[in-house]
Amino acid sequence: MSGWSTFNPGLPFGIFGNENQEVRKRLDIAERTNLQEKAKLNALTGDAFEDYEAKHFSAVHKANLHDVDWRVPRVLYDKDPKYNRNLIPLFQQARPGAQTSLTAAVAPGARALPVLGNQGFEQGRRVIIEPGTERQETNMAVGPGSTLASPLSFPHPAGSLVVQPPEPVNFDPEQATQKYADIQRIKQDQSDMLVNQLSQESIAQWSDKLQPIGMSPPPNEFVARPGCNYTHVHPGYQRQDDIWERKLELRTLQEAVRGDVTKPMPRPVLFAGDYDNFHEGKYLKDDCPIA
Numbered sequence: 001m002s003g004w005s006t007f008n009p010g011l012p013f014g015i016f017g018n019e020n021q022e023v024r025k026r027l028d029i030a031e032r033t034n035l036q037e038k039a040k041l042n043a044l045t046g047d048a049f050e051d052y053e054a055k056h057f058s059a060v061h062k063a064n065l066h067d068v069d070w071r072v073p074r075v076l077y078d079k080d081p082k083y084n085r086n087l088i089p090l091f092q093q094a095r096p097g098a099q100t101s102l103t104a105a106v107a108p109g110a111r112a113l114p115v116l117g118n119q120g121f122e123q124g125r126r127v128i129i130e131p132g133t134e135r136q137e138t139n140m141a142v143g144p145g146s147t148l149a150s151p152l153s154f155p156h157p158a159g160s161l162v163v164q165p166p167e168p169v170n171f172d173p174e175q176a177t178q179k180y181a182d183i184q185r186i187k188q189d190q191s192d193m194l195v196n197q198l199s200q201e202s203i204a205q206w207s208d209k210l211q212p213i214g215m216s217p218p219p220n221e222f223v224a225r226p227g228c229n230y231t232h233v234h235p236g237y238q239r240q241d242d243i244w245e246r247k248l249e250l251r252t253l254q255e256a257v258r259g260d261v262t263k264p265m266p267r268p269v270l271f272a273g274d275y276d277n278f279h280e281g282k283y284l285k286d287d288c289p290i291a
Helices: 003-007 017-045 048-057 071-079 088-092 173-213 253-258 273-277
Strands: 098-101 126-129 137-143 161-164
Antiparallel strands (some): 098 161, 126 137
């Protein structure tokens, strides 16, 4: 089935039987022909036709949104608190109703309704057949294909109205909270999946750009448990390079002032003993070059 007819199911609902199938078939043929002709034009113009069509006929290009990765705003929508707070009242609103009609007569005892379409109908909610007539009866939709919970009590001719009335506002706070929690859990799972996809693609692009100069991205960050070894958190640490553990390097004041600024230099000191005798909050003799 073509994408057009899949997302526009309302058109064939007005046609019955073989005519319905014929319309769908013609739509599929037209869509395939359209795609084939576009492919030929793109081959002749070096994909220029596709760019021209997108630039002049695409609402996305006219709004300068063709370069937007829609996964990013979707992640913001799923994770940003301002889009996810105070939503419980939305789950307490009324549920809309729906209506359709029978395409064939049904006899008493039947549990399946041949309807024109079941869009908008929800399972587990009541339906009314021929409302406002002598043969009105109420049942419940329990399965696909307009399956009913109990057999029909009256015969109903083709064209009879089938209605699912709207439900009133749900004032049950626990039910609304549960629905809100379910939606938030689904959004969290989807956003985590999108974040993982975006991060993997970003690392791959980063690696491709660093490869020509012989570099690679740093390793992925990780969260270590409290109390683990310092060298486990900092695997590149070497004791001999620690400034408080290595041998004190002394330089003259002139070397400290005129030294190579592109290279790190230790603190300019006058006496090695200043490090050993230093106490925070006290000034010792000759610990300040200016003094």
